[in-house]
Amino acid sequence: MAKLPEQEASPLTPSQATAVRLYRKQLDLAQQLRRQYEERKSLAGRESMRPMQKRLMRSSANGAAIGNGILFREVLGEVIRSLRTERKETLHDIAEKTGVSLGYLSEVERGKKEASSEVMESISLALGLRLSDTLRLVATALDLNETDRREVLKSGMLRK
Known part of the structure; x- marks a missing residue:
């Protein structure tokens, strides 16, 4: 598997050390x-898979919870807010670019509303990304635990 180069003569900055630590976790x-x-x-095909499939179906039926109870819409909102604040844009700026109401955008960012694929695409484009890029960022954030995810989103390292 790929290994990170060992620390040479120059020590890493704190943000670089955090990035290396998060890379290793990933x-x-x-x-x-x-x-x-x-x-x-x-x-595959064995009886032992059936209970797992039932658990997955139950968890998806109970509010689209992913893994440890994290909702996709909440992580999507965190990613959108992180990208927007990184670009120093307001909700009003994004609302104007997307044609989506300010209140609805706020609810999407707070994870209160489920955004349609069309709304997600318009928000992504307003932030200078393709929808697939935004979804990859959300997938990466979902793979991290909550503390690491908030740290990464706050620092803007997810985009780098």
């Missing part, structure tokens, strides 16, 4: 997910 998570995928693949 790498560990990717390796863990790969192992889980391989295990599930080897169990």
Whole structure:
């Protein structure tokens, strides 16, 4: 697997050290997910998969919770707010660019409203991204635990 270069003569800045630490966590998570995928693949068709499938269906039916109870719309809102504040734009600026009401945008950012794919795309374009880029950022944020996610979103490292 890919390894990060060891620290040479120049010490890392605190933000670089945080980025390296988060990269290592993501790498560990990717390796863990790969192992889980391989295990599930080897169990395909066996009876032991059925209880897992039922649990996943129950959790998705109960409010679209992902993994440990995190809602997609909440993480999407965190990512949108992070991108918007990083660009030093107001909700009003984004509302004008997208044609979406200020109140609705605020509810999407706070994770109170589920945005349609069309609204997500218009917000993404207003922030200078494609919808697929925004969804990748949300997926990356979902992979992090809540503390790390907030730290990454606050620092703007997710875009780098």
